[in-house]
Amino acid sequence: MEITPKIKAELERYLKQAGLSMTGFGHIAGMNPGTVSGIITGNRTISVHQLDRITLGMNLPADHFYERYIEESVIDAPLNWKRISPFLYRCVQFQRVDCLQKVVSVLLDNLGYLPYLFALAEDCFKQDYREAAAYLYENVAEGEKQQHSERLAICQYRLFTLAIGKDQNRNMDAAAKFESFVHRLHEADQLDALKDLANVYRALSQWDKVYKYAKQMGQLGQVQYDLVHNSGRKEKEPQKKLSRPLFVYIAYAELMCANACDAKGDHEQALVHLQGYADLSWVKESDPDTLHWLGQFQRWAKINTYVNKLMSGDVSVLPNYVEYMAGEKYIFNELLNVIEAANRYNIDVDHILRRFEPQITAYQEVSSTDMYTQQFLPQQYARFWYKMAKYSLNKGRYSYGFKCLINALEKAGTINHVLLIANCAGLFDCFRAYAAPEILAQYHSTYQEVWKENDQKDGFALGSN
CATH class of the missing domain: 1.20.58 (Methane Monooxygenase Hydroxylase; Chain G, domain 1)
Incomplete structure (x- = not known):
């Protein structure tokens, strides 16, 4: 079996072949000549910064020595998070998930490293290193599975988010797996998680689940809204930052419940929920973000009132509905409603399809991470x-x-x-x-x-x- 030379031996051989002194190499690599000498002649552990300098000086790819670095500085050396963590970030940056996995497998022998690995996973998630984030969350969740901690719930929420894509069967599996963890989250995260669960089940046409989780989101949002505007508690409990204004979760819950009722044919109950987000006069905030969302719900209420009546069989609203959607930028959902009503009630909508033929022909699916x-x-x-x-x-x-x-x-x-x-x-x-x-x-x-x-x-x- 061939013995792979150590990094310092490779460096020493390179200097001889290139006819470079330690001082000359130090100038090329941006390293102190004493540091170069210490690496070659001493037994000091190479830092990640020094490894970067060495590969740069030797004109090698940045990750050239990564496998050997793991052997020399992780497996064969005392574990030290401050030394190892920069290397893990490099593995993520250069998409060397294989190297990340080797190091993490060593660290997982000590559960004390789970908080550090969780923090790394969160950084990967924020920077959209999806494969690395998923691997880290899976392993942290496995390590936390007996603890029933909030960190475990966050891992499962992130894994759910990362799993969602175009494959509806896999989305169903991901949602079903996450359901039992959603209520372990902090209230702020729980609101977004309930919203995401309801949206996934909406795409899957699982209307009972849509109604269930939308209803829970609305109830939790209302409790939190009441707490925020209770003068005795207002300053005592700082809220985690939400992705939307708090009232939006309450209003959106009504919208989703209305959508679920309409889809199940209960148009009368759908109208009750529709009125729940059409009248938002109770909202106390008046900042620009709030005003934006209030305008959105007003617009949705108007157009969904047409939809509710149309799907109930009141085809007299069709001309008004068409005129309203003509002023909208994205009309594909509205066209779908028109065709659905045409099929359901045997309506001739040829004139509407001709009117919007350019938009139908030019339609392109939107690429988004939402x-x-x-x-x-x-x-x-x-x-x-x-x-x-x-x-x-x-x-x-x-x-x-x-x-x-x-x-x-x-x-x-x-x-x-x-x-x-x-x-x-x-x-x-x-x-x-x-x-x-x-x-x-x-x-x-x-x-x-x-x-x-x-x-x-x-x-x-x-x-x-």
Whole structure:
């Protein structure tokens, strides 16, 4: 077995080959010649800063000696967080998660390092080093699992956030795993976590869960709001910083509950919740951020009143709804509502589709790290094309209808939306007799691609629900 030379031996050999003195190398690397000499001739442990200087002076990649550094300065040396932590940050920075894992596995033998690793995980999370953050949170959570601590709950919240993406089955698993931890969080974190859980279940069309967690968010928000505005407690309990003004969680809970009721067909109860966020005269703040959100809820209340009436069967509001959405920048959700109503109540909306044809043609999915945008909008996009397919096929526009349906199937496959994939398959079967041979071939090819893409994923089965 070949013995790998130590870093200082590599440095010494380099100096000989390059014909450099320690002083000459020190000038090149920006190091004191005495430090260079001490590294080569002594037994001192090399610091991360010195390692950076050495690799720079030798014209090597910054992470060239990382594996050897772990052997010499972590495994074979007394553990010292002040010395090791800069190296861990370097591993994260250069995306050497393999090296990070080797060091962390050594540190985990001493549970006293968990708070330090948690702090490192938080820094990685804030700087969007997602793979490193997830690995650290998983290991801290494992170390904390018997403690039932708030830190464990935060780890699980972060892992939930990191797990959410376009794959709806994996999102379902992540949400289900996190549910039991949400109430262990500090109230401020809990408000955001309940909001995120409700949004994930909204994208999954799990309306009972949406209602449950939105309701809890609203109740907790109301308690906190009352505490903040109670003169006897106002100055005694400084609040952790929230991502939004406190009243927003109360109002947004009503919006989500209304959305859940509308989706389940209980439009009367939905209207009760809608009125809960339409009237926010009780809000005491008047800063610019508050005024912005008050305007947002006023706008949402107006447009969702139209939606509520439309989905209840009152098609007389359709012209006003269309005029209102014409002034909006993003209208895809509104178009989806129009198509949904058209299919449900057999309304001809061709004139509306023609009016907004440029926006439909030019529509592009929005790239975002926001949990709602990342999850909900791709699903809405797929649902829109499915509803468009249904509308067009029922009108006998088979060529365009099948084009929309294949588009919907592709999008549903991308996000692994099992129910929507099954609905696409069912709709195609209903109109299969009207499909030209080339459409049949294209549909079969698309369906096979969707199956291949998702067959390997745990818990996925085409046609299941």
